[in-house]
Amino acid sequence: MRPLKSHKRKKITSHKNNRISTEKVSFITQNKNFIIELWQLLFFTSTSTFLILTFLNQAWKPISFDQTKITGLSGITKNDIKKTTTIFYPKNLLELNPKEVESYLIKKFPIKGVSVSRKFFPPEIHINVLEREPIAFASRGFSKDSEKGMIDIEGSWIPLQFVNKSKQNKIKLSIENWNPNKKKEIILIIKNRFIFQSPLKKIKINPLNEISLKTEHFDLVLLGSGTDRLIEQINELNQLQKSLPNLLINTKVKIVDLKDPTKPELKVERILNDEG
Numbered sequence: 001m002r003p004l005k006s007h008k009r010k011k012i013t014s015h016k017n018n019r020i021s022t023e024k025v026s027f028i029t030q031n032k033n034f035i036i037e038l039w040q041l042l043f044f045t046s047t048s049t050f051l052i053l054t055f056l057n058q059a060w061k062p063i064s065f066d067q068t069k070i071t072g073l074s075g076i077t078k079n080d081i082k083k084t085t086t087i088f089y090p091k092n093l094l095e096l097n098p099k100e101v102e103s104y105l106i107k108k109f110p111i112k113g114v115s116v117s118r119k120f121f122p123p124e125i126h127i128n129v130l131e132r133e134p135i136a137f138a139s140r141g142f143s144k145d146s147e148k149g150m151i152d153i154e155g156s157w158i159p160l161q162f163v164n165k166s167k168q169n170k171i172k173l174s175i176e177n178w179n180p181n182k183k184k185e186i187i188l189i190i191k192n193r194f195i196f197q198s199p200l201k202k203i204k205i206n207p208l209n210e211i212s213l214k215t216e217h218f219d220l221v222l223l224g225s226g227t228d229r230l231i232e233q234i235n236e237l238n239q240l241q242k243s244l245p246n247l248l249i250n251t252k253v254k255i256v257d258l259k260d261p262t263k264p265e266l267k268v269e270r271i272l273n274d275e276g
Contacts (some may be wrong), residue, residue, distance in 0.1 A: 072129035136173040157223035224259040
C-alpha cells in the first residue's frame with residue numbers, strides 16, 4: 001500500500017506545480033499586455049496632443065492672399081480677385097468664413113458659381129470659380145454713352161473686361177439696348193436661334209420695348225413687344241425666305257413685319273441695274 005500512496009502524492013505535487021506555473025505565465029502575460037496597452041495609449045495621446053497643438057498653431061496664424069489657390073479663371077484674373085478680397089486678408093483660418101467669401105465674390109463678379117474651402121496643412125485657401133459663358137455682345141442704355149458688355153445663355157450681364165479676347169472673337173451675335181425687363185424674351189430668342197434658316201445676327205430693343213431682329217438675309221424683322229408667338233414668327237420668316245426669290249425680281253426686302261405672323265407685311269426697295 002505504501003508505494004501507492006507515494007505515487008499519489010507525487011501526482012498531487014506535480015499538478016500543483018503545473019497550476020502555479022500556469023498562473024505565473026498568465027500573470028506575466030497580463031502584465032505584458034498591460035504595458036503594451038499603456039504604451040499605445042501614451043503614444044496616441046501624445047500624437048493627438050501634438051496634432052491638436054499644430055492645428056491650433058496653424059489655424060490661428062494670419063494667412064495672406066499669396067496662400068490662396070484659384071482655379072477656373074478665364075476672363076477674370078487673379079489680380080481682380082486679389083483687389084476684391086482685400087477685406088478678408090490677413091485673417092486666420094478659423095476666422096475666415098468660406099460661405100461669406102463665396103457670397104461676396106458672386107456679388108462682385110459675373111460668375112455662375114464659386115466654392116471656397118480651407119486647408120490647414122499647409123495653411124491655404126482654395127477658390128474654384130465657374131465663370132459665365134458669353135453668348136452675345138450687348139449694349140445697354142439708349143444714349144451715346146451706352147455701356148458695352150456681353151450676356152450668357154441665361155441673359156445675365158457680363159462686363160466686357162471679364163471676357164478674354166479669344167472668346168470675344170468667336171461671338172457673332174449682338175444685342176442692342178439690352179434691357180433686364182426683356183430678359184425672358186431675349187433668352188427665348190437666343191435659345192431658338194438655330195431654328196432660323198437665315199443666321200441671326202442682331203437682336204434690337206427700341207425705347208418702346210419692341211423687339212426686332214437682323215439676320216443675314218433680312219435687314220429688319222419686327223416681332224413686337226412680346227415673344228408669345230416666337231416659334232410661329234420664326235417659321236413664317238423661314239417660309240418667306242424660301243418663297244421670296246421666286247416672287248420678287250430686282251428687289252431687296254428691307255423690313256419684314258411679323259407682329260401678326262398670319263399677316264406678314266414686307267417693305268422692299270428696288271435694286272438699281274448697273275447697266276442703266
